[in-house]
Amino acid sequence: MNMAGKTVLITGSTDGVGRYVALKLAAAGARVLIHGRDTQRAQTLADEIKRASGREPMFYQADLSSLAEVREFAQLVLDDQERLDVFVSNAGIGSQNEGPARQTSKDGYELRFAVNYLAGFLLAHLLLPRLKASAPARIVNVASVGQHPIDFDDVMITKNYSGGRAYAQSKLSQIMFTIDLAAELEGTGVTVNALHPATYMNTTMVRASGVTPISTVEQGGDAILRLIQGEDVAGQSGLFFDGKRKARAHAQAYDAEARQRLRTLSFALTGLRAS
Numbered sequence: 219m220n221m222a223g224k225t226v227l228i229t230g231s232t233d234g235v236g237r238y239v240a241l242k243l244a245a246a247g248a249r250v251l252i253h254g255r256d257t258q259r260a261q262t263l264a265d266e267i268k269r270a271s272g273r274e275p276m277f278y279q280a281d282l283s284s285l286a287e288v289r290e291f292a293q294l295v296l297d298d299q300e301r302l303d304v305f306v307s308n309a310g311i312g313s314q315n316e317g318p319a320r321q322t323s324k325d326g327y328e329l330r331f332a333v334n335y336l337a338g339f340l341l342a343h344l345l346l347p348r349l350k351a352s353a354p355a356r357i358v359n360v361a362s363v364g365q366h367p368i369d370f371d372d373v374m375i376t377k378n379y380s381g382g383r384a385y386a387q388s389k390l391s392q393i394m395f396t397i398d399l400a401a402e403l404e405g406t407g408v409t410v411n412a413l414h415p416a417t418y419m420n421t422t423m424v425r426a427s428g429v430t431p432i433s434t435v436e437q438g439g440d441a442i443l444r445l446i447q448g449e450d451v452a453g454q455s456g457l458f459f460d461g462k463r464k465a466r467a468h469a470q471a472y473d474a475e476a477r478q479r480l481r482t483l484s485f486a487l488t489g490l491r492a493s
Contacts, residue, residue: 353407
């Protein structure tokens, strides 16, 4: 995909791999819409993008732990943007961010499930009309090879909680959503894929978990960029990639009944109407 003039929204783009992807796409001529919580980091990135491309990116500030803020965020994008060619759901929190203890979102949901999964689920659905109108368009969900099956009797992990399990469950949820959404979007010209960019990249999230990075942000960013603009993946949808290779997700991702249970729950939690 020639990115010149294309409009790309990247959540969590003021730091880490999202920042790298935003800079690369801006340099390639894309209109980049950046998102984050920290206005100072956003301004630093905006200045860098302007120096590199001559264009000032639009910044959207939103706390994805609040579904009300997610809705406001989506509405602002719809109000501001006549087209949306790519949506990259990249924002997330790791297993140890803000401590290992169980935390809840503004809506009372387990925090990692809310931020890493529900926010992207809601955003994607709210932005679909603009993406469809801009087709061919792409959605990229930044997930992980770290996946844990969902216990539908305790989705919010009120028992035997661990940050690692919560993170891995949220990432599998993203992949399950990707597979379902791809089927829903068949024939619309909008594709959706998920990927594990790279293992333990040198990011704030990884360092906060106490893990020594073993991959670079550039490695992970280039894998994301391939799904955004690669001609070799044009038309492919509903897939999971490990870096640049097609891969198999956890078996639960391919369980249609489990995906339907997650879909029903997700519509209920976000207040969306199932189509």
